[in-house]
Amino acid sequence: xxxxxxxxxxxxxxxxxxxxxxxxxxxxxxxxxxxxxxxxxxxxxxxxxxxxxxxxxxxxxxxxxxxxxxxxxxxxxxxxxxxxxxxxxxxxxxxxxxxxxxxxxxxxxxxxxxxxxxxxxxxxxxxxxxxxxxxxxxxxxxxxxxxxxxxxxxxxxxxxxxxxxxxxxxxxxxxxxxxxxxxxxxxxxxxxxxxxxxxxxxxxxxxxxxxxxxxxxxxxxxxxxxxxxxxxxxxxxxxxxxxxxxxxxxxxxxxxxxxx
Amino acid sequence: xxxxxxxxxxxxxxxxxxxxxxxxxxxxxxxxxxxxxxxxxxxxxxxxxxxxxxxxxxxxxxxxxxxxxxxxxxxxxxxxxxxxxxxxxxxxxxxxxxxxxxxxxxxxxxxxxxxxxxxxxxxxxxxxxxxxxxxxxxxxxxxxxxxxxxxxxxxxxxxxxxxxxxxxxxxxxxxxxxxxxxxxxxxxxxxxxxxxxxxxxxxxxxxxxxxxxxxxxxxxxxxxxxxxxxxxxxxxxxxxxxxxxxxxxxxxxxxxxxxxxxxxxxxxxxxxxxxxxxxxxxxxxxxxxxxxxxxxxxxxxxxxxxxxxxxxxxxxxxxxxxxxxxxxxxxxxxxxxxxxxxxxxxxxxxxxxxxxxxxxxxxxxxxxxxxxxxxxxxxxxxxxxxxxxxxxxxxxxxxxxxxxxxxxxxxxxxxxxxxxxxxxxxxxxxxxxxxxxxxxxxxxxxxxxxxxxxxxx
Numbered sequence: 178x179x180x181x182x183x184x185x186x187x188x189x190x191x192x193x194x195x196x197x198x199x200x201x202x203x204x205x206x207x208x209x210x211x212x213x214x215x216x217x218x219x220x221x222x223x224x225x226x227x228x229x230x231x232x233x234x235x236x237x238x239x240x241x242x243x244x245x246x247x248x249x250x251x252x253x254x255x256x257x258x259x260x261x262x263x264x265x266x267x268x269x270x271x272x273x274x275x276x277x278x279x280x281x282x283x284x285x286x287x288x289x290x291x292x293x294x295x296x297x298x299x300x301x302x303x304x305x306x307x308x309x310x311x312x313x314x315x316x317x318x319x320x321x322x323x324x325x326x327x328x329x330x331x332x333x334x335x336x337x338x339x340x341x342x343x344x345x346x347x348x349x350x351x352x353x354x355x356x357x358x359x360x361x362x363x364x365x366x367x368x369x370x371x372x373x374x375x376x377x378x379x380x381x382x383x384x385x386x387x388x389x390x391x392x393x394x395x396x397x398x399x400x401x402x403x404x405x406x407x408x409x410x411x412x413x414x415x416x417x418x419x420x421x422x423x424x425x426x427x428x429x430x431x432x433x434x435x436x437x
Numbered sequence: 438x439x440x441x442x443x444x445x446x447x448x449x450x451x452x453x454x455x456x457x458x459x460x461x462x463x464x465x466x467x468x469x470x471x472x473x474x475x476x477x478x479x480x481x482x483x484x485x486x487x488x489x490x491x492x493x494x495x496x497x498x499x500x501x502x503x504x505x506x507x508x509x510x511x512x513x514x515x516x517x518x519x520x521x522x523x524x525x526x527x528x529x530x531x532x533x534x535x536x537x538x539x540x541x542x543x544x545x546x547x548x549x550x551x552x553x554x555x556x557x558x559x560x561x562x563x564x565x566x567x568x569x570x571x572x573x574x575x576x577x578x579x580x581x582x583x584x585x586x587x588x589x590x591x592x593x594x595x596x597x598x599x600x601x602x603x604x605x606x607x608x609x610x611x612x613x614x615x616x617x618x619x620x621x622x623x624x625x626x627x628x629x630x631x632x633x634x635x636x637x638x639x640x641x642x643x644x645x646x647x648x649x650x651x652x653x654x655x656x657x658x659x660x661x662x663x664x665x666x667x668x669x670x671x672x673x674x675x676x677x678x679x680x681x682x683x684x685x686x687x688x689x690x691x692x693x694x695x696x697x698x699x700x701x702x703x704x705x706x707x708x709x710x711x712x713x714x715x716x717x718x719x720x721x722x723x724x725x726x727x728x729x730x731x732x733x734x735x736x737x738x739x740x741x742x743x744x745x746x747x748x749x750x751x752x753x754x755x756x757x758x759x760x761x762x763x764x765x766x767x768x769x770x771x772x773x774x775x776x777x778x779x780x781x782x783x784x785x786x787x788x789x790x791x792x793x794x795x796x797x798x799x800x801x802x803x804x805x806x807x808x809x810x811x812x813x814x815x816x817x818x819x820x821x822x823x824x825x826x827x828x829x830x831x832x833x834x835x836x837x838x839x840x841x842x843x844x845x846x847x848x849x850x851x852x853x854x855x856x857x858x859x860x861x862x863x864x865x866x867x868x869x870x871x872x873x874x875x876x877x878x879x880x881x882x883x884x885x886x887x888x889x890x891x892x893x894x
Contacts, residue, residue: 256886260886294887294890294891297861298860382851
């Protein structure tokens with residue numbers, strides 16, 4: 178039996194199909210999020226089935242997660258991204274105790290107990306300053322591709338201080354820094370440090386190790402280093418960080434089937 | 438059968454109850470009539486379907502009428518600001534004073550869905566969104582549209598919210614005289630200081646109790662001047678007994694609602710009921726009747742073993758009241774059940790000592806306020822209550838701009854995690870949550886999932 182996990186995130190939709198018995202990933206894919214997200218999700222799902230030669234009736238259970246989970250009509254049920262990321266990350270990194278997930282529109286810190294269950298979590302619910310949205314704004318303002326941000330930040334020798342807690346004001350600061358001749362590399366490194374600082378505010382005084390970094394922003398090189406620097410702890414980027422939510426949803430779908 | 442119904446369904450039910458001979462007070466009527474007054478949020482809430490809940494809602498939503506009526510009858514109105522359950526006890530000890538809680542205006546932006554412009558008025562006065570939504574009170578004073586301007590305004594100051602002190606000072610600067618009384622920051626007695634054990638379990642130096650007592654004496658004198666009556670010990674003692682009646686009913690109500698196998702009363706009605714402890718909704722005697730009715734309904738449901746919500750609902754202890762009432766409905770939709778609350782006035786749910794001189798007893802109660810001591814004290818009381826009510830997780834609901842919420846949440850969370858090893862989650866609830874509903878739902882559902890996962894061995 179095959180199970181599917183769908184992570185309908187704010188910026189992208191991710192789908193993972195797994196073998197229910199072995200939890201082996203059969204196929205996976207993603208597409209940009211849009212207004213007609215249910216249609217986009219169904220389209221991606223059909224495409225993955227077709228490319229893998231899978232019949233829809235062989236898919237025993239589908240769980241949707243993510244911001245848009247309730248709009249996914251092909252899903253049998255929904256589970257929050259907090260639970261799904263925890264399951265997905267723990268599957269990939271079995272000793273993970275803290276997960277930092279930075280997505281397009283939010284960031285979260287998930288604490289796990291020894292058995293891998295969620296102990297509790299904290300989410301950035303105040304602004305976009307600790308999210309991937311900040312990086313997008315900066316890339317647009319600096320006229321660079323988001324994929325090159327990490328490479329550019331690595332060349333920085335003196336990250337620019339970004340003091341604003343708000344993306345809109347930070348953008349104004351960036352304009353000022355550019356006008357004063359600050360190198361783009363230093364601005365990017367400064368922004369990465371600002372995002373990391375914002376995220377570390379979620380951790381409180383104690384943070385359990387190891388820390389695993391997941392979500393789309395984990396793919397931006399340099400962000401893990403910025404987080405390590407802000408936390409003073411080693412941060413490991415999860416394998417396939419953008420897909421951990423969908424993977425977790427698929428694993429939970431498989432557990433539902435094997436339990437019933 | 439108990440259940441939750443919409444406003445429209447309540448109107449139908451009201452007609453059925455009326456035809457069946459339901460006895461209701463003169464302020465009763467179909468709930469939907471309050472929408473005509475601009476309370477549009479009511480259209481989006483779900484309500485308990487009991488006659489007792491109907492009475493509770495009608496009582497709450499007719500407070501302004503009650504205040505105007507009291508004034509027309511020649512009674513004097515006292516606005517008791519930033520006071521959580523002390524000064525109203527004194528005011529209601531005199532039969533020609535009616536106290537109310539202008540701070541209650543913080544819910545107007547929610548109930549009227551921002552249509553009154555109260556927050557915009559506050560903005561223009563320099564009290565912007567960096568302050569607690571209680572800033573709506575400024576607009577309510579300036580428009581005079583939500584409560585009559587009181588004959589006397591009192592306000593506690595000192596170890597109270599910074600936001601509120603600033604807002605009250607702004608109000609004062611706008612020409613509204615305020616009788617200030619000071620409440621010091623409660624601290625544990627030094628070894629060489631005489632100590633007083635306060636209701637609720639905290640301790641304070643005797644000198645602090647004496648100081649607060651002296652402050653209350655000023656208020657007492659002002660009340661005597663305003664009412665033309667003497668507020669003697671006998672009257673105060675009688676007032677304390679009546680206040681304790683309210684507290685006794687609430688204590689019993691909370692115990693049953695939070696611990697019964699089936700949830701007998703929704704979170705929303707429980708929130709409204711608990712709030713009566715601090716302000717009596719401008720009629721202390723009717724508060725007693727309303728709570729008695731609610732308690733009888735709850736007892737009947739518990740006896741019959743009926744309620745609502747799934748039996749496996751996650752048992753959550755809730756800290757701080759929400760600015761948007763609809764969140765309590767949402768919480769239950771997501772699979773949560775309230776099992777314990779700390780809405781910033783736990784002390785007002787404790788019995789006022791009746792074996793002490795009344796002013797001293799009230800001074801002790803004022804000092805027992807969780808907000809005038811350290812966050813560690815507050816967390817300690819929360820831990821005790823979490824244990825008593827058997828909650829499985831703690832939810833700290835921040836009020837945007839409220840300084841105590843911003844500062845205390847993390848401290849309380851860390852202490853509860855350390856002492857009780859239960860999940861702790863914080864979320865922020867603005868006066869209208871419509872635009873952030875998906876994000877709020879995610880947090881609440883995730884907390885419920887976390888609790889349920891922890892139940893599995």
